Amino acid sequence: MNAPRITVAMSVYNNEAFLAQAVESILAQSFGDFEFLIVNDGSTDGSPAIIDGFAARDPRIRAIHQENRGLVASLNRMIEEARAPLIARMDGDDIALPLRFERQVAFLDAYPDYGVVGVNTHDIDEKGIIHRAFDFHPLDHDSFVAALPDGPPLCHSSVTMRREAVRALGGYRKAYRHCEDYDLWLRLAAHTRLCSLPDRLFHYRRSDGQVSVRHIVAQQTGAAIAWAAYRERTAGRPDPTEGLEQLPRLEELDALFGRKGVTAEVRSRVALGLLHSSSAMGGEGFTMLIDHIRDGGTRDGLWRTVARLVKFGQPLQAARLAVALATH
Missing domain, CATH: 3.90.550.10 (Spore Coat Polysaccharide Biosynthesis Protein SpsA; Chain A)
Known part of the structure; x- marks a missing residue:
């Protein structure tokens, strides 16, 4: 045949x-x-x-x-x-x-x-x-x-x-x-x-x-790590995720990649990519966003996110984000 x-x-x-x-x-x-x-x-x-x-x-x-x-x-x-x-x-x-x-x-x-x-x-x-x-x-x-x-x-x-x-x-x-x-x-x-x-x-x-709705945080986190691995390969360095059965936790990324700042880079990439997801902003994605601010990450447009959280019916998160923006 x-x-x-x-x-x-x-x-x-x-x-x-x-x-x-x-x-x-x-x-x-x-x-x-x-x-x-x-x-x-x-x-x-x-x-x-x-x-x-x-x-x-x-x-x-x-x-x-x-x-x-x-x-x-x-x-x-x-x-x-x-x-x-x-x-x-x-x-x-x-x-x-x-x-x-x-x-x-x-x-x-x-x-x-x-x-x-x-x-x-x-x-x-x-x-x-x-x-x-x-x-x-x-x-x-x-x-x-x-x-x-x-x-x-x-x-x-x-x-x-x-x-x-x-x-x-x-x-x-x-x-x-x-x-x-x-x-x-x-x-x-x-x-x-x-x-x-x-x-x-x-x-x-x-x-x-x-x-992309049910697993949006995991999807965005994996994509951010994939991008970090791509940058390693294009720089001529080995891909530290090669052969892994599962991806590490965020706090383990600096050790895996052998340099400081990877955890913060990935966290920022994920957090800023989740600003329009009400489900993510109601849970793990919001925690990442607060950590991003505490790490000194960009704040461009984040005051608009405060208003968006109110629109999402998440006033406590809106208040927490406003305090983080005002104090860090």
Whole structure:
């Protein structure tokens, strides 16, 4: 049997409400030369039956059922089992428009120096309402690199990647759970080129249950450590997080990186990135913000955060922040 051009890699955990629509959007692609790996990562809802139903009707689908191991383990399993030279990511609640694969394959065929290409997106909410976007993910590699300090410049579930480029770096790293894509882009940027197509060929699902909402502090903290590790690598020093099973606590970062100030740098990066999250400002993120101020970090715009906390219905935090700003 000839290998397909694309392996579609979808990890599913309790996506029952949106899964059928996500799968159907892949089966409706104008470019149909793919195998479709769907890992049921220990779902407890109706997702397994939905997956098996589609697999029975379309021979391109291979269902893999496993106990819950998390997204990183599921993605690495699919990378190892992929038969195609290209791997297309997909999540169980998003929607790929019909020309996505066709345009991505054409781009990668035309530009062999690019190893990853995403597409631009619109958002879609839990009710299926599309919220149109007007900004763009970077459209060339130089713009992609320039955007890296601000977070992931690609929509992870929209990308198509060259399998060997990802495998050469060991795939996704377990320690960077919840920000595994950002860590991967930072590592890949030194070895290949990355960008997104201008075409908006993807609907990215926004919901209160998504990782970037439920685990926002852990995600932002991991991303800040990934950025610190990237800076070590670009300076010609070893990556101190290489081989870790989990990331250390903030107060352990100076020792891990072998220099003072890393803890404060990471804390500041995280705290200032959480100012618009009411959930983060109601807990660990607020503590980081106060420590950032006590460390002598920038205060630009933080008086506006006092007013924002009042708007969030968090007057005690607003008062504590005002006192910290006035006394430190």
